[in-house]
Amino acid sequence: MNKVEQQLPKPAAMGSYSEQDVIFLLKDLSQVSLEKSTLEREQAVQSGTHYSEMLPIEYKPTDEYLQLFHHSLDMYKQKLAIAVGTVAERILKVKGCSIVLVSLARAGTPIGILMKRYLLQTYNLNVPHYSVSIVRGRGIDENAIRYIAQNHPNDHVQFVDGWTGKGAITRELTEAVAGFNRKYEMNIDDSLAVLADPGYCTEIYGTREDFLIPSACLNSTVSGLVSRTVLNDQFIGSDDFHGAKYYSELLPEDVSNHFIDVVVSEFSHVSKEIAEQVLKLEAEDKEPTWKGIQDIKQIQDDFSIENIHHVKPGVGETTRVLLRRIPWKILVKDLNNKDLEHIFLLAKERNVPVIEYKNMSYSCCGIIKPLN
Incomplete structure (x- = not known):
């Protein structure tokens, strides 16, 4: 028995998605208390505790955030459907039909489901789809990748995420x-397929426009009620998958499947636009230039920010900074950008200054407040 074939854990049934849509390769930690308040987490992270060892408190979304989600979903559902179709077509062209989609939990999970549904609806191609954990600074869940390699030895792995930042x-x-x-x-091929690549970090994308993917507005309630992933030695052994919690108590607020259904229902209306976008991308230079990280370094210099992790570029990450972290400033490329209404609203609510900063490829950027 070679190293990759050694005994591995079985996937836990978790989350509010159907197993036909995704299988989570995660250890269920629902009974473990790992949550800390925003301030406690910020202090711990800034004092050297790794973010993956604890979780933010999973709040029930307020009516305002739900309104923001539904408004942005209504506004962007066609744009989302076009981006999903485009990136799925690109994957087929690059990898062929023998693929297994591997979403990076948790933001990648709904995107992977949308790609899987597009391939099924358009080509009657039912590809396997898993969600696995990757942790910044600690790598990918090797047990999960071994599980996929064992169960799909002849398929090409395609990693999937929502968008790129830095x-x-x-x-x-x-x-x-x-x-x-x-x-x-x-x-195994390490290429990453994303809906939006404003950071110019990958060759497989639906668009490089920085637009709001509505699933960034909410937490677990748009990601199958699954928490962020956890890598804490107290609970995760060497033979385990990385962990996560299933917040079944939030089922009444869950819009995970609604999000999928709304975007999937648009596929048949935008096939022409998908074909046009695929053609447009064929002619584009898709080579990653990492332009985004150059912009971030400039922002670091201009605002004297010591820690690069305090700069969160792109509309999705900026939304998350305003919802989940302790924001210091918000930079926007254009103060008149109507697509950033929710950013202006959240910033006003939290009394965070918004500054026009034109010199970046992103439409906006959130800066986390250093606590020392």
Whole structure:
């Protein structure tokens, strides 16, 4: 028995998605108390505790956030459907039909489901789809990748995420997969497919426009009621998958499947636009330039920010900074951008200054407040 074939854990049934849509390769930690308040987490992270060892408190979304989600979903559902179809077509072209989609939990999970549904609806191609954990600074869940390699030895792995920011996860993935391939004498491809690539970090994307993917507005209630992933030695042994919690108590607020159904119902209306976008991308130079990270370094200099992790670029990450972290400033490329209404609203609510900053490829950028 080679290293990759050693005994592995079985996937736990968790989350509010159907197993036909996704299988979570995660250890269920629902009974463990891991949550800390925003301030406690911020202090712990800024004092050196790794973010993956604890969880934010999973609040029931307020009416305002739900309104924001439904408004942005209504506004962007066609744009989302076009981006999903485009990136799925690109995957087929690059990898062929023998693929297994591997979403990076948790933001990648709904995106992977949308790609899977597009392939099923358009080509009657039912591809396997898993959700696995990757942790910045600690790599990918090797047990999960071994599980996929064992169960799908002849399929090409395609990693999936929602969008790129600085490219930290893209780099983490490349490094982690290279290490995995060396260790297990495998040849898994590390390419990442995303809906939006404003950071210019990958070759497989639906668009490089920085637009709001509505699932960034909510937490577990748009991600199958699954928490962020956890890598804490107290609860995760060497033979376990990385962990996560299933917040079944939030079922009444869950819009995970609604999000999927709304976007999927648009596929048949936008096939022409998908074909046009695919053609447009064929002619584009898709080589990653990492333009985003250059912009971030400039922002670091201009605002004297010591820690690059305090700069969160892109509309999705900026939304998350305003919802989940302790924001210091919000930078926007254009103060008149109607697509950033929710950013202006959240910033006003939290009394965070918004500054026009034109010199970036992102439409906006959130800066976390240093607590020292």
